[in-house]
Amino acid sequence: QVQLQESGPGLVKPSQTLSLTCSVSGASISSGYYYCDWFRQSAGKGLEWIGRVYTSPGPNYNPSLKSRVTISLDTSKNQFSLNLNSVTAEDTAVYYCATSRGNYFDSWGQGILVTVSS
């Protein structure tokens, strides 16, 4: 069974970069069988898909965030990461990582609350 765990700072200052890591166990993300995605959930915007990374081809991002987001794989550590730059209070949310074998998400991390505030 695939297990995921998000980690990173819970507080980020406005205009800075939000950086989160998702550690995966029970599956190898370098196998090519898994897509690795990030989501977020806030009271104002509900559940929002941020983007995905895969071994090949390159990542796909939500156009609403594309100019600020980078998702990357670290296959040596079986992790993937999210960087979101120039954050504002509107980026305050619970961030989830998830994996799938296609377009449906059956494995999720527990979520991490990130607050953007000075």
Add this chain to the structure above:
Amino acid sequence: DIQMTQSPYFVSASVGDRVTITCRASQGISSWLAWYQQKEGKAPKLLIYAASSLQSGVPSRFSGSGSGTDFTLTISSLQPEDFATYYCQQASSFPYTFGQGTKLEMK
């Protein structure tokens, strides 16, 4: 982006009731639809994929139907553990989008 609209926003029901939640897509998505259950403070849990396929381990009282733009999630006989918020998700095209959620509350 494909907009997903769920109804109703809230459902008040009792144990043993049959409950139906609907989800409408702003354009046709064939059967590229999933349903998730989310409990307070927890991650979403996949219940139904491809509109009507039951995810492994999910009780058979959950069922999904529909194709194109109109979909339904049905819980045939509510159990105490089913009181939660339910979301639909379109998986037809990027960006993946979700409905706003339907909160199922105990009457």
